[in-house]
Every structure is written in structure tokens, then in C-alpha cells.
Amino acid sequence: MPFKTLIPTLIGQTISKLLLFxxxxxxxxxxxxxxxxxxxxxxxxxxxxxxxRIIISGTNGKTTTTAMxxxxxxxxxxxxxxNPSGSNLTRGVATASLNINNKSTHxxxxxxxxxxxxxxxxxxxxxxxxxxxxxxxxxxxxxxDTILYNWISLLKRLPxxxxxxxxxxxxLVFLGQQAxxxxxxxxxxxxNSNKKLDDSSDSIFCPHCHKPLIYKSVxxxxxxxxxxxxGFKSSKPxxxxxxxxxxxxxxxININNLSNLTLPxxxxxxxxxxxxxxxxxxxxxxDNLDILISLKNFQPAFGRQELMHIxxxxxxxxxxxxxxxxxxxxxxxxxxxxxxxxxITINDKIADGTDVSWLWDVDFEKLTPIINxxxxxxxRADDMTVRMKYSxxxxxxxxxxxxxxxxxxxxxxQEDKNLYLLPTYTALWEIRSLIKKYD
Amino acid sequence: MILNLAHLYPKSMNIYGxxxxxxxxxxRCQWRNIDILIDEIEVDEPFNxxxxxxxxxxGGQDIHQLRxxxxxxxxxxxxxxxxxxxxxxxxxxxxxxxxxxxxxxxxNDKIPGIGILDATTTASKIKIGKTKRMIxxxxxxxxxxxxxxxxxxLVGFENHSGMTFINKNSQTTQALGHVIKGFGNNAExxxxxxxxxxxxxxxxxxxxLPKNPxxxxxxxxxxxxxxxxxxxxLDLLNDDLENTAHQFILxxx
Numbered sequence: 033m034p035f036k037t038l039i040p041t042l043i044g045q046t047i048s049k050l051l052l053f054x055x056x057x058x059x060x061x062x063x064x065x066x067x068x069x070x071x072x073x074x075x076x077x078x079x080x081x082x083x084x085r086i087i088i089s090g091t092n093g094k095t096t097t098t099a100m101x102x103x104x105x106x107x108x109x110x111x112x113x114x115n116p117s118g119s120n121l122t123r124g125v126a127t128a129s130l131n132i133n134n135k136s137t138h139x140x141x142x143x144x145x146x147x148x149x150x151x152x153x154x155x156x157x158x159x160x161x162x163x164x165x166x167x168x169x170x171x172x173x174x175x176x177d178t179i180l181y182n183w184i185s186l187l188k189r190l191p192x193x194x195x196x197x198x199x200x201x202x203x204l205v206f207l208g209q210q211a212x213x214x215x216x217x218x219x220x221x222x223x224n225s226n227k228k229l230d231d232s233s234d235s236i237f238c239p240h241c242h243k244p245l246i247y248k249s250v251x252x253x254x255x256x257x258x259x260x261x262x263g264f265k266s267s268k269p270x271x272x273x274x275x276x277x278x279x280x281x282x283x284x285i286n287i288n289n290l291s292n293l294t295l296p297x298x299x300x301x302x303x304x305x306x307x308x309x310x311x312x313x314x315x316x317x318x319d320n321l322d323i324l325i326s327l328k329n330f331q332p333a334f335g336r337q338e339l340m341h342i343x344x345x346x347x348x349x350x351x352x353x354x355x356x357x358x359x360x361x362x363x364x365x366x367x368x369x370x371x372x373x374x375x376i377t378i379n380d381k382i383a384d385g386t387d388v389s390w391l392w393d394v395d396f397e398k399l400t401p402i403i404n405x406x407x408x409x410x411x412r413a414d415d416m417t418v419r420m421k422y423s424x425x426x427x428x429x430x431x432x433x434x435x436x437x438x439x440x441x442x443x444x445x446q447e448d449k450n451l452y453l454l455p456t457y458t459a460l461w462e463i464r465s466l467i468k469k470y471d
Numbered sequence: 472m473i474l475n476l477a478h479l480y481p482k483s484m485n486i487y488g489x490x491x492x493x494x495x496x497x498x499r500c501q502w503r504n505i506d507i508l509i510d511e512i513e514v515d516e517p518f519n520x521x522x523x524x525x526x527x528x529x530g531g532q533d534i535h536q537l538r539x540x541x542x543x544x545x546x547x548x549x550x551x552x553x554x555x556x557x558x559x560x561x562x563x564x565x566x567x568x569x570x571x572x573x574x575x576x577x578x579n580d581k582i583p584g585i586g587i588l589d590a591t592t593t594a595s596k597i598k599i600g601k602t603k604r605m606i607x608x609x610x611x612x613x614x615x616x617x618x619x620x621x622x623x624x625l626v627g628f629e630n631h632s633g634m635t636f637i638n639k640n641s642q643t644t645q646a647l648g649h650v651i652k653g654f655g656n657n658a659e660x661x662x663x664x665x666x667x668x669x670x671x672x673x674x675x676x677x678x679x680l681p682k683n684p685x686x687x688x689x690x691x692x693x694x695x696x697x698x699x700x701x702x703x704x705l706d707l708l709n710d711d712l713e714n715t716a717h718q719f720i721l722x723x724x
Binding site for chain 1: 482483485486487488489490491494495498513532533534535537538606607608628630676677678681682712713715716719
């Protein structure tokens, strides 16, 4: 190991070990913060000797997609370094880079969309997967167009790499068509759908001429098959999902009319996540059968349809953080065809977004009919309750409990054996630490 | 009674939950057995403002603001006619700016507005706090004399880079309110929003009306009185939940 990385590595690893005894969540970022203070090019100096450097970014689905890829690569005994979910800023990547050794062949970084430029500059990825671009925490990220133009100028500065893009997202197709120095491949979900664009769809205007796009079909939000009178249209995909269906709480996905993937998750968004993972793994020359076998046994990532068992109850936890994700969650829950007992927990800390306006961009009108009982908690429980009132949820079905422990106890005291928990990011951490006390 | 509501540019200008304002107007009318009919009007679609008692339009991304700016010019004379007849307009952020004389963007482009509000907007070029944008929870007090309700406080969330200045000697336009906490029109003169006749422009997202039911009811009442030319007394609703959400912002100032 060269001297310029040796000293920070030793210091960082020591801090990591010390922190392990204390607070795990800080252990994932603080060492990185310190090594970057000692050597601001620490990521660059440690990463660039590793042959495969993969970055996954986008608004939604990056954690699950990263977890899928990691599972398949680990099952193949590939020497992989990855960052834990939620540590997806520069300091998180720096912390995880402390684990790189001379046997490492693959780096797999989940990267926050706002940190992508800095992380890419240092990592110089060989593979970059972009899942989608939706509105998310506008107080923190700014407008979607701002992120898109930042990414386009980033790609112009990066050496040739393999770019894997969602062909159903107009913004990413626009980006891909300008990334001429890179290898670009696309993935697409092309199933018959009678869905229409919903109210909170973001990129429904042509990125070239700004006229409304014409959609042949919509999967959700602005993802679908589109064209514009100016000639702009989706690029030809190499990986296509032709059909998918549900069986026993699992997805059955047909890729390229060839591979049948079974995945223990539900929701159209997970069709996209697994397709992105499949496309990347295929590009990395992982055998088709190995991918299918590994993903069949996939365990959901942190808070992404994660199932927990407490006091004879099953709690399915689905993180909600932006309108598109929440709308997809509601659609997925609707497909369960039953009345649900659930708890929604809305916080407004910095990691959640300090603006709760986005709750009005979510179609709670579609959730109301399937609610048996709803418990609302979180720092902004009041705003959430007003939102449900205006979606005409009867008073009898809703209970507001500001104290999160009391709310959790009330949820567990409900008759239903299967319970559903929909928290924002920091609320997920809080509720999980409360749940741990039951163990 | 029936109210006709036009939602201008729902696809282009729909950021930060602004459609919560439409949901609130609709529900608060329905709960009182007032019929409310909504037409959505997009760019290049005809707009016959004589039909409408209430007009709403929200905020949007810069690129969309440019599209609607051109379209507004085409609709300018008919909008002016309906404003003179007393139709109620609620305009948030991006459309509020374009109802002024012009908006000078961060790249020094001058986007013409339709000049109904005697105000101009310039994109901020200096940092106000951490960024050039004015972001955060905001509390204001309504100062418009026509607003006689005793509940004068508005709460919301602002997120804008445009700094709007009402013409100092304006004979027509006054501020909607005074800033108690937050930035308001321009982070300088403590004014927030603007008002001319029954046109109300504001930077408050949040969404504005769900957390300020008194203001929602004021708009409904004004629209009904203007339409039916009789004094209106709206049925009281139980607003405990809305007022709790309103109070949260006041308690965390």
C-alpha cells in the first residue's frame, strides 16, 4: 500500500474499531470524514487500483438494486467491497474504502444523487447504473433539471465507462443520448398497461423541445414508452421485461423472453430494480443461471419490504421518502386485495426533507379504501393526519399518537396478525431501535 | 350554489404539493354542499375566464415557467377582464412571479409577465443563508385591509430564488402580508405576497390552504359573494386537525 493511503487507512481503521463499541451508525461515516480530512483524495488513491468500480445512483431503487448485485457477486465468492445502505455520501464511500485490500476485485458503491459528481470524480467508475430521476426532497436537492444537467456535465468529464440506463425515463434517455464517449446500454419494462400519467409525474415534457411527451404506455410516474413530435424517443433497450406476475408474495419476471426470474419482493418498482441489477450483472459476465438462483433467495434491504417478527406479529416495513415511492407503495399494497392495519410515520429531519408539502403529491385517496385501521405518528403526524382527513378517511379508522413507542405498542395490539409500517428515513431508524427492545 | 374553478397549468406547475390547495378548496366546498367544478387548463388550451369564479395556479421548475410565460401572454387580455370582474385568483410562487411585470432569471434573461400585479422579480445572485434560495418554514400575518377575519396568521414552507419587489408607489398592488418568520418576497422588506383586487400571489407552499383553513374559507367566501352578489356566511367546519398542524409551525419557530 502506498504511503499516502497507508497512514489515513490505519487511522481510519482504528477509529472504525473504536466506534464499533459505541454507535454503529456513526461508525459508517465518521472514519471516512476523518480520512478525507487527512487526504482529500483518499477515495481516488484507494479505489483506482481495483479493476471493477461500479456505482449505482438515482432517486429510487438504488439501495435494493445495490443489495441485489452484492448478493449475486458474494454468492460467486467475488472479493467485493460495498457501502452499507444509508452511508451513500462521499464520507460513507471513504469509510467503506478502508476495507479495500490487494485482493479486492469489485467495488460496488450506492451513491446519493447529490454526491454523485464528487464520488465519480474520485472513483472514476468502470460501470455506472442510473435507475431513475424523480422529485425528491426539493429543499435539499433542488429541481430535477438541475440534477440532470449536473449529471450530463459530469459524464462529459469522465473517461470511457459502461453506462446502464433506464430507457423508460425521459431524463435518462436524454442524458444517454449525450453521453457519446461512453458505452451506453438501456433496460426497459414493456408490459401491457392501461395506466395513465398520475398528477405528480415529473418529467412528462420533452427534454429537447419541452412539448408534452406522448406516452404509448405508462408503468408508473413518468416511466413508460414515450415519444415526442420533435423525434425524441426512447433508445433501443438491450434488456426488456416482457411480462411479470405475482405468486405467493413473489414476483415472476420474464426478461428478454428468455430468463424467468423469481424474486421474493412485490411491486413494479422492484421489477425495475431487478432488471437494472440483471443488466449490470450480465455486463459483468456473470452467468445467467447464477443470477437467477441468487436473486431467488434475495433478502430485502434495510426497510425495503423488510419483514420483522415481534410478539407473534409480522411487520412489513416499506420506507417512504418521496411522492413516486409512496405512490408505488400504495399501488403495491392495493394489489394485496385486503384491508390493512398500518402505521405511517412522518418525520421532517434533514435526511427526510424538512418540507412535508410532498405529502400532498401522494395519492392517499387510493390508500383510503384499503385501510382497516391507520395509526399516524412521527414529528409531522399532524400534517399527515390532515392529509388523510382530506382523502376522506373516516375518523373512526385513524388514531394519532405522537409518542412513537406508544404508537408502536398500539399497532402491535391490533387484531391483525400482519401489520404494515410506512416510515420516512429517520423514522425508520427510530422505530427500528424501538423494535429492537422487544427482542 | 356552484363554484367554477380553473386549475391553470396543473401539469407544468405542480411542484411542492401545490395541488393540496385544490384538494382543500374542493373538500371544504363539498363538506358544505357547495358544488365545485374544476377545469384543468394547460399550455395552448383555450381559457375562457368569464366562466370561472376561482382560478388557481402553482409553482414549477424554471423550464416550465418559461413555457407558461409565453402562454400567459396569449391569455393576458382575457385574464385581465376576469380580474376586473372580481374573480378570485390564488397564485403560488412561479405563477405569482409571472403575474408581475417581469422575472429576470439567474442568467439575466428577462421573462415578461402579464403585469396584473405591480411587482417585479429578480433571481437572487447572492447567498441568503446557505444557498441562493430562500428555503424554510415561514410565518406571516395578513395585512390586506379587505381581509377582515380575526385569524390573520398564515404558515407555510417557502422555497424560491426569485426576489419579488412590489412597486413602492404602487396605486394598485399591496403586500398580502408581513413576515414574522422566514424570508417572504425578497428577504429584505419583510413583505410577503401581493394582492390586487381579488388576486392573491404568495410564496407559501406547504401546502398553503390545508394548514390555513381560514384563508381557504376566505377565498371561497369571496368567490361566492362576487358571483352571487349577496353576503355569504359559510357553515362552520371542525378544523381542529388543521389548526393543530398550523400550530406546529408556530410552536417550532
